[in-house]
Amino acid sequence: MVFMGDRATLLKTGRFARGHVHPAEKMADVVFAAAAAQYKDTIESPQPSETAQPSETAQPSETTEIFENAESAATAETAETIESADGVENAEGAETAASAHSAESEARHRRAADAGDTASMSVLGALLLRRGDLAGAEPYLRGATADGDRAAANNLGVLLHQRGYPDEAAGWWRTAAVAGSAAAAHALGRHFRERGDEPAAEYWLRQSAEQGHALGAYALADLLEHRSDVGAERWLRAAAEQGHREAAYRLARLLERNAADAAQDAFGRPGLGPRTGAEPAGPRRTAKGDGPVAGPDASRTGEAEQWYRQAAARGHRRAALHLGAILEQRGELKEAGRWYLISAKAGEARAACALGFLLRDAGDRESAAVWWLRAAQDGNGNAANALGALHAARGEQQTAERWYRAAMDAGDVNGAYNLGLLCAAQDRTAQAEQWYRRAAYAGHREAANALAVLLLQAGDPAGAEPWFSKAAEAGSVDAAFNLGILYAGRDEDRTALLWYERAAAAGHTEAALQVGMALLHHGEEQEAERHLRCAAGGGSAEAAFRLAGLLDARQPPPGPPALGEPLPEKTECEEWYERAAEQGHRRAQVRVGMLAATRGDVESAGRWYREAAESGSRNGAFNLGLLLAREGSEREAALWWTRAAADGHGRAALRLALLAARRGELAEGQRWCARAVELGPAEVAERAARLREALHQELTA
Numbered sequence: 001m002v003f004m005g006d007r008a009t010l011l012k013t014g015r016f017a018r019g020h021v022h023p024a025e026k027m028a029d030v031v032f033a034a035a036a037a038q039y040k041d042t043i044e045s046p047q048p049s050e051t052a053q054p055s056e057t058a059q060p061s062e063t064t065e066i067f068e069n070a071e072s073a074a075t076a077e078t079a080e081t082i083e084s085a086d087g088v089e090n091a092e093g094a095e096t097a098a099s100a101h102s103a104e105s106e107a108r109h110r111r112a113a114d115a116g117d118t119a120s121m122s123v124l125g126a127l128l129l130r131r132g133d134l135a136g137a138e139p140y141l142r143g144a145t146a147d148g149d150r151a152a153a154n155n156l157g158v159l160l161h162q163r164g165y166p167d168e169a170a171g172w173w174r175t176a177a178v179a180g181s182a183a184a185a186h187a188l189g190r191h192f193r194e195r196g197d198e199p200a201a202e203y204w205l206r207q208s209a210e211q212g213h214a215l216g217a218y219a220l221a222d223l224l225e226h227r228s229d230v231g232a233e234r235w236l237r238a239a240a241e242q243g244h245r246e247a248a249y250r251l252a253r254l255l256e257r258n259a260a261d262a263a264q265d266a267f268g269r270p271g272l273g274p275r276t277g278a279e280p281a282g283p284r285r286t287a288k289g290d291g292p293v294a295g296p297d298a299s300r301t302g303e304a305e306q307w308y309r310q311a312a313a314r315g316h317r318r319a320a321l322h323l324g325a326i327l328e329q330r331g332e333l334k335e336a337g338r339w340y341l342i343s344a345k346a347g348e349a350r351a352a353c354a355l356g357f358l359l360r361d362a363g364d365r366e367s368a369a370v371w372w373l374r375a376a377q378d379g380n381g382n383a384a385n386a387l388g389a390l391h392a393a394r395g396e397q398q399t400a401e402r403w404y405r406a407a408m409d410a411g412d413v414n415g416a417y418n419l420g421l422l423c424a425a426q427d428r429t430a431q432a433e434q435w436y437r438r439a440a441y442a443g444h445r446e447a448a449n450a451l452a453v454l455l456l457q458a459g460d461p462a463g464a465e466p467w468f469s470k471a472a473e474a475g476s477v478d479a480a481f482n483l484g485i486l487y488a489g490r491d492e493d494r495t496a497l498l499w500y501e502r503a504a505a506a507g508h509t510e511a512a513l514q515v516g517m518a519l520l521h522h523g524e525e526q527e528a529e530r531h532l533r534c535a536a537g538g539g540s541a542e543a544a545f546r547l548a549g550l551l552d553a554r555q556p557p558p559g560p561p562a563l564g565e566p567l568p569e570k571t572e573c574e575e576w577y578e579r580a581a582e583q584g585h586r587r588a589q590v591r592v593g594m595l596a597a598t599r600g601d602v603e604s605a606g607r608w609y610r611e612a613a614e615s616g617s618r619n620g621a622f623n624l625g626l627l628l629a630r631e632g633s634e635r636e637a638a639l640w641w642t643r644a645a646a647d648g649h650g651r652a653a654l655r656l657a658l659l660a661a662r663r664g665e666l667a668e669g670q671r672w673c674a675r676a677v678e679l680g681p682a683e684v685a686e687r688a689a690r691l692r693e694a695l696h697q698e699l700t701a
Contacts, residue, residue, distance in 0.1 A: 020665060039266060085393035088126050089176075089183040091149040112367035113140055118147040126155050134159055150176050153185040159292035159349060166191060179203060190219055198223065209235055213454060221247065225254075245314040252322065253305035259301045301326070309347070311338060317346035333358060344371060355385060365390065376403065381412025388418055397422065413439050417447040427489060431452065446472035449482065461486065477503050481511045493518070504531060509538030516543065525550065536576060541583035548576035548588070577652045581608060586617040602627065618647040625655065634659065650679030654688050661695060670695050 015653035024686035048600030112120035122144035128137035138159055144152030157172035170191045176184035189205030192198075202223055208216025221235035233254055235320035239247035244658050298635035305326050311319035320343035329334035337358050343351030352375035369390060370616030376384035399420055408415030420435035433454055448471035455464040465486060478505035489560060497518050503511035529550055535543030552571035570578075580588035593608035606627050612620025618666035621644035626638040638659055643654035673695065676688035 039055075041275070078253040087154070087161075087183055087187050089175070089181060091152045099678070111221075113143075116143075118149050118152075119148075122149045122155070125152060128198065129155055129159055134162060138577040145172070148208075150179045150181050150184075152435045154180070154181045154187070157184065157187060159189075163185075165328075178260055179206060180211070182208045182211035182216055186216035186219060187213070189216065193223060198227075209238065212238075212242070214239045214244045217242070218244050218247045221250070225250075229654040240310070243314075245311045245316045245319070248277045248311035248314075249316050249319040249322075251306040252311065255304035256301060256309065256322070259304065260651075305421070312342070316347070317348040317351070320346070321348050321354070324351065327353070328358070332364075344374070347378075349383070352378070353380050356383060376406060376410075379410050381407040381410035381415060384410060385414050385418055387411060388415075388422075394424060397426065413444045413447075414443040416442070417444050417450070420447060420450060424450075439469070443474065445471045445476040445479065448474070449476045449479040452479065452482065456482075456486070472502070473497070475510075477506045477508045479559050479624040480506070481508050484511060484514060488514075504534065507534075507538070509535050509540045509543070512538065513540050513543040513546075517546065520546070520550070536579070539583075541580040541585040541588065544576045544580035544583070545585050545588045545591075548580065548591070550571045552578065579612075584615065586612045586615050586620060590617055590620045590623060593620070597627070613643070618644040618649040620649070620654070622649050622652045622655075625652065629655075645663040645675060645679075647674055648679055650676050650681060650684040650688075653679055654684050654691075657688060657691055661691065665700050666695050670699075 007606050008175045013273065022602035034699035046267050061261050079654040081504045084693065106124070109120040109124045110128075113124045117427035123146060128134075128140065134658065138156070141152045141156040141159060145156050145519050150451035153176035155177065157169040160169035160172065162168075170188060173181075173184040173188040173191065177188050181213045185204045189203075189208060191203045193200075193201035193203065202220065205216055205220035205223060208477065209220045217235045217239035221239060222643045224235065225232035233251065233329075236251040292373035292593045307325065308323040308326065319338045323335040324339035324343065327333075327339065331549075337355060338619065340351045340355040340358065352371045356368040356371035359365075359371065369387065372383040372386045372390070376387055384403045384407035388400040388407065390400075391397075391399035391403065396460045401419060404415045404418045406415070408419070416435045420439065421431045423429075423432035433451065436447045436454060448467045452464040452467035455461075468479045468483045468486060470529050472483055480499050484496045484503065487499065497515065500511045500514045500518070504515045512531045512535035516528045516535060519525075519528035519531065523671035529547065532543050532547040532550065536547050551571075554573065556572070556610035574592065577588045577592045577595065589608045589612035593605040593612065593641060596602075596608065597605035606624065607626035609620050609627060621640040625637040625640040625644065628640065629632075638656065639653050641649075641652040641659075645656060653672050655668045657676060660672060661664075670692055673688045673692035677685045677692070679685075
């Protein structure tokens, strides 16, 4: 391998000693070098995909009004920092400074170069090379190289590389690199990497990086990161600190990935009952691979944000996208919108899509549609799905279907899932099944769950089970819960409980309720209480009622308040009863009414009894009747007792029989007694039988 050289020996030979330049000409060199630095080519462009976008399409005025100072922030994308990516090295002793006399300086250097001055030949050759005048630059560079000018040797390598002579270029780069040229070492390292010689590439790139060359540090970091070497971060940081925007972006990505929580939730969102896929696939604010991520480590994420900000300020559109995502997650929506706008205007489709979601959430669906359209036309499947959902909500089914198909064509599997939802909503079951299958085979877990529900509804539980299993194993909470329902229907309670527990662990409210009820059945009250609290906290009225019942059973029954004593404060169990009652749970409403009556709060008791009764609760109707009867409203009480008795309440029938007997309506009383005997319970039936016999004797007397 011929890539290493005895650098010290070559330097000692004096072969590449600096040429003597008159002091008067050094200032000319400085001025000329400043003019030369304005010219760049693209030989060593480290980020070809991130070229500046000088022209922008005017966007709707309402979009820019939402985000304050968006236009002023957008100017950051045109403020490119000069990264000297052309590989052309300034001549020895040259410095960069602004100059208004470049033509005069060039003429002076040309005269000196033609007279044989080495430094002027090197500077003039560099200028012509940057202009693209290879034929004009070559004789000057060769002349300066022959006189031992290091910069000319590097630049001659650049020229030869442009002309298609990479091996000869590498020879001159090696010569310059051994003499201490960091730019040449960088170019030589890239040359070896392109040929697959990674050890040689690493050696020369490290030489360049250790001399403080930003491009060398970045290229070395890229090589190390490709090998998953932890040393990549050090060199990315070194390049970023020198203003390399791609290095700043990749350093931020690395820091953010390291800070991200490696443990991912095994399931998606919680659901209620067997899911039929009632909602289109939601917006994906994060994406795999190059998508924005945010981790829990505040210090690392904070540092990543600073590097994103630095790269975005230099016009890096993906950095602006990630910065916007971090700000959005933090709730700084206006600032996030500014950076999304900058990135979107620079051509980043994902930023346009994210900007659309921000605008939609702000209530501006029209502007959101404009940005989604722009992103969708650039091939963003997520934006196409959003457009499909927007048109579906307006009832424009054909347009929605067209955009869902566009999303699918863009490689977004949600497009097929959403097409299935669209067909299912139109009762096109066969087509819905077709699209669900397509998405499910592509790994879409919610499509697999929706397909299983469809098969189950069609009477094919055997066909549904494997799809439920596939979706559940892929992380679908709803599928895990639905598997629990499926096994419970087969009386396989142990297997059902396992799936309920799995779904409950991921936050599924109804699954937590089922687990809590099963544990109560087995007498495990402490564990049951924990699951019931989770389910009740998640909004389950039944869980709140059962939790209240569990707590109620642990405390002694309260007695009526003594005369003059204030009403006692509500207990925790009563608060849970009330939470369930407020959600329309009829049994909870009756129980809250009973507790209020016990505390002497007749008004609250009547209100809750009436709500329960009007919702169809026979116990609520009976208790409301008792309350009304005590207040002297027997006629209204009789109406509620009649409703309760018609629904099978034996005590209500007995009350109606007693009321009829007091009024002298003996036949009516006998009829209600017979009904009470029929309905029970035993105590009521016994009393009703005695009353019926007494009424019979009265009638036959």
